[in-house]
Amino acid sequence: AQSVTQLGSHVSVSEGALVLLRCNYSSSVPPYLFWYVQYPNQGLQLLLKYTTGATLVKGINGFEAEFKKSETSFHLTKPSAHMSDAAEYFCAVSETGRRALTFGSGTRLQVQP
Amino acid sequence: KAGVTQTPRYLIKTRGQQVTLSCSPISGHRSVSWYQQTPGQGLQFLFEYFSETQRNKGNFPGRFSGRQFSNSRSEMNVSTLELGDSALYLCASRVETSGTEAFFGQGTRLTVV
Numbered sequence: 001a002q003s004v005t006q007l008g009s010h011v012s013v014s015e016g017a018l019v020l021l022r023c024n025y026s027s028s029v030p031p032y033l034f035w036y037v038q039y040p041n042q043g044l045q046l047l048l049k050y051t052t053g054a055t056l057v058k059g060i061n062g063f064e065a066e067f068k069k070s071e072t073s074f075h076l077t078k079p080s081a082h083m084s085d086a087a088e089y090f091c092a093v094s095e096t097g098r099r100a101l102t103f104g105s106g107t108r109l110q111v112q113p
Numbered sequence: 114k115a116g117v118t119q120t121p122r123y124l125i126k127t128r129g130q131q132v133t134l135s136c137s138p139i140s141g142h143r144s145v146s147w148y149q150q151t152p153g154q155g156l157q158f159l160f161e162y163f164s165e166t167q168r169n170k171g172n173f174p175g176r177f178s179g180r181q182f183s184n185s186r187s188e189m190n191v192s193t194l195e196l197g198d199s200a201l202y203l204c205a206s207r208v209e210t211s212g213t214e215a216f217f218g219q220g221t222r223l224t225v226v
Contacts, residue, residue, distance in 0.1 A: 043217035
């Protein structure tokens with residue numbers, strides 16, 4: 001069975017600082033991995049995805065994530081935080097052949113001026 | 114291209130009633146999935162439809178049901194509402210290829226009183 005663990009339900013950074021949101025997954029088969037962002041009272045917006053190929057994945061709004069199979073991790077980073085990055089971030093996994101997403105519990109990112 | 118459209122955005126129902134939520138996927142997307150989001154349980158998969166057939170189902174009671182029409186539009190129904198059914202219900206559509214990302218609507222906020 002697949003599962004996702006997001007370490008840290010709340011992360012606070014200063015504007016301009018590095019953003020690091022952690023995600024570890026468990027999957028019995030090669031996974032597909034996703035990061036989504038949710039703003040208040042909105043749906044989920046895809047930031048980036050890993051399916052196959054290059055393990056460093058670049059997404060929208062300057063975010064990127066690196067798939068590390070040996071560590072079963074898919075951490076999300078951004079070199080310099082903006083106030084507009086304040087939102088909740090969800091890591092999700094789906095297994096080859098399945099389409100249902102399993103989500104982590106989410107990390108709320110706060111950006112301090 | 115229009116995104117995923119969910120109607121209504123907000124609903125208030127009384128315990129014991131039933132409710133129907135609607136989802137129109139992105140044009141050309143034939144797979145529609147439904148998720149429930151609550152503060153306590155997070156994002157949980159309800160079911161997925163493809164070509165009018167339920168292809169996958171999450172761990173929810175039979176009070177939760179859905180269907181898909183020939184134009185790929187989908188509805189989900191919850192009967193005999195309970196207070197615990199209060200949640201944001203999200204619909205997602207995707208192209209029919211394993212590993213492709215799901216595009217989410219803005220959700221329907223259901224409040225059961």
